[in-house]
Amino acid sequence: xxxxxxxxxxxxxxxxxxxxxxxxxxxxxxxxxxxxxxxxxxxxxxxxxxxxxxxxxxxxxxxxxxxxxxxxxxxxxxxxxxxxxxxxxxxxxxxxxxxxxxxxxxxxxxxxxxxxxxxxxxxxxxxxxxxxxxxxxxxxxx
Numbered sequence: 001x002x003x004x005x006x007x008x009x010x011x012x013x014x015x016x017x018x019x020x021x022x023x024x025x026x027x028x029x030x031x032x033x034x035x036x037x038x039x040x041x042x043x044x045x046x047x048x049x050x051x052x053x054x055x056x057x058x059x060x061x062x063x064x065x066x067x068x069x070x071x072x073x074x075x076x077x078x079x080x081x082x083x084x085x086x087x088x089x090x091x092x093x094x095x096x097x098x099x100x101x102x103x104x105x106x107x108x109x110x111x112x113x114x115x116x117x118x119x120x121x122x123x124x125x126x127x128x129x130x131x132x133x134x135x136x137x138x139x140x141x142x
Contacts, residue, residue, distance in 0.1 A: 054126040058134050059083075061116065061124045069102075069114060070133050073124060081121065083114045087137055099136040 053059065059073040061083055071086040086102035103110050127134050 052126075057129065058085075058127045058131075058137060059124050060127055060133065062122045063116070064120045064122055069116075070099075070127070070137065071102075071114070076115065079118055081116045081118060081124075083116060084112065085137075086112055086114050087133075087140075099133070099140065101140060 053073050058070055061069045069086055069088050071083040074082040076082045087099050089097040090100045091097050103112050
């Protein structure tokens with residue numbers, strides 16, 4: 001084989017090696033950048049729940065067991081919420097609801113706060129100051 005043919009073969013192998021290495025490096029960079037993009041920019045929970053809790057308002061907390069509690073919500077940590085000044089609606093035999101303060105009628109005498117596992121919370125809402133529930137709470141206060 002002439003000397004020029006060997007040079008061409010070596011050149012082709014070297015070029016193939018460079019192109020392959022470049023493609024692998026490019027793939028790694030794209031994977032890293034894509035991973036960072038997905039973890040930092042596409043998170044569904046970019047904001048913490050406490051950022052959405054209006055500290056001046058009452059909240060309605062809807063639990064997975066269909067119970068609804070009203071009170072002042074605070075974010076304790078990534079697993080639990082704290083609800084203070086707690087009320088709930090007790091439905092009577094006639095079907096009408098009555099707003100009850102937690103601890104007022106329960107035989108076990110709970111304190112006026114609840115620590116709620118976030119896994120049990122379907123959603124919560126900040127209540128308007130003129131909502132019927134907030135007005136009912138204000139009417140029950142001394």
